[in-house]
Amino acid sequence: MKLAICLDAGDIRGMGHCYRQLRLARCLQSKGYSIDFFLPDYAPAIELLHEAGFVSRPCEPNDILPTANTRYDAAIVDLLDTKPEYIRQLKQRARKIVVFEDLGDGRNHADLLIDANLSEQSSAPVPSSVQTLFGLKHLVLAPEFASPLAPPASDNEGKYLIAIGGVDHQNLTQTFVEILQTVASKPGGTVIVGPGYAHLEKLSRICSKGKYRLLNKVSNMADIMRQHAITFCAGGITMHEAMAAGSVPFVTSVAPHQILKAQHAETTQTGIFLGTVEQINAPLVASALQNNQERIEAMRERGRRMVDGRGMERVVSAIQKLLS
Template sequence: MRVAFRVDASLVIGTGHVMRCLTLARMLEAHGARCHFICADLPGNLGQFLCQNGVSLTLLPAPRGDAAAPLDYSSWSGLTWADDAEATARELQKQPADWLVVDHYGLDAQWEAAVLRATGAKCLIIDDLANRPHLGRWLLDPGPQRTSADYKQFVPSDCDLLLGPRYALLRPEFSELRDRVLPTRKKRSLRHVLVTMGGVDLPNASSAILSCLDRLTLPEGFHVTLVLGGTAPHLENLRARAEELSFPCDIKVDVRDLHHLMAKADLAIGAAGGTAWERCVLGLPSLMLSTAENQIPAARALEQAGAAVSLGFLADGDGWVDTLAESLQRVRNPRVLAELARNSSSLCDGKGAIRVEKRMRAALETS
């Protein structure tokens, strides 16, 4: 099975789309597939990281750069949809694929029509928005609030919808560690906080979190682990800030053992993106800040399930910092931590990539 991925990372887009596609690619490769990534050459792209990890990669030129606002999805790739489709189709003609996986908010049915007409590949769309038409016969949306009704007007009537956290694309290390970690959650107290505001953290929410923690009276032995990607623009400033704090703060970059860091942590303060499901698999209690508008529904759903505390939306102003301080006082109660852990662990088992790989393989075998 030959699988191509059209997905981007940048300072505006972040790294999450590429990382979840890489998770699926690794699962496919473990079952004999050959995978190839097609990404735009944008500032903050993960091309070097992918190549260092042995990924076959084509970088598309992006002449318009990465000047788009985060919600201007149509310009995320730096190309018009037609130019992007032409360049992608050209690459797929050089390296034919049985499957094309598209994880990109800036691409829709018109792009898909142009590329699929030229290649004939089966198409899996990965989406979180349910806001535009698609032609792909398979669509994955891991959001906890998603139903088929959300996509009824946007996909063909025979589209196979893979909806909900059971299809969240998480590395197998999380599910493999799950049975060992969950029993330990019953007796935790607030000592070790893991801060994960995304690989890029362009608005530098991490700095505001550290400052908030530094103003609080913290329990003895309290310490923080802060995780960022190597392309994070505020990395050096955060390293300098960490030296000034009243508590130990260990900054880790481009980690490969996030599952172990989550297992050791008593609480996470993080964005409400894909990492939220990794935290759920390991029952890690979370205070979540929505850094993009499309994260808000998931954050609300997790809070309603008693699986996390939503701090609000970053773009709404600094009120979330006060909510963070209040929430930190609340989770100092071990019973609150244990309840959050129990509720979050019930939402996701971490085996989504296994399920998706099986569906993709079965679709080829029956076609």
């Protein structure tokens, strides 16, 4: 079967949609599906897909697919706000439509809506003709996040992980490194940046002066997270990856739609919500680090129970059933 995956990526939108669909594509490809990607002409995302062996074509969000003579068994759409006309046009090219975390009216015309950020109660109503998969049990994480929980690393491995995202255009990564160097009782840890990060040379100099190892474009995120009790991250998928790996996320919302997710982590005591980008400062971080080890351990356990890391299996099974 042939699938089209349509997604958004860029300096502002980031790389989260691309990473999610790459994980899904790898799993679907292993089950015999052929996949074409459609996304904006954003070099870091295109290079990531190319390195993984996938074909990609430039296509802006809500634009019609450029492969006019190709019919697809399904179009998988990872866009934040689709329009009904866009979905109707896709239906002329694809037998089934699957949408991820779509807050636009186009989702009312899809065959399958997957939104791990919402519950059925918190979602806006959708027609009965649309099959829905809501909740954190449908998070599309890499398969290694489903493996058994490991204890945090010993002190000499470093306590803190900083992983803001594949782009981090606001350069929160550097902000947190500099703050932790001044307020942490045991500064040190690991810093991860992605292919769209634009300040690598300067960050490398800063990390080399402290006790931080700097990693770029990692492929073993679950293993790295398990080595750290605390992960400083944004409110996207990295927050939930940290929970699945047993690392407590200290979350900064870098976009308005991330605030509710971060607040939910705070309310359920599975993470610490630091605030928005503008609110981050040294006293705030220092205060958050006052949580004792017993509370951190309890939060790790709750997070792992909340995000079991098996969402990929459930989502792939639903897509296979839809296409059968």
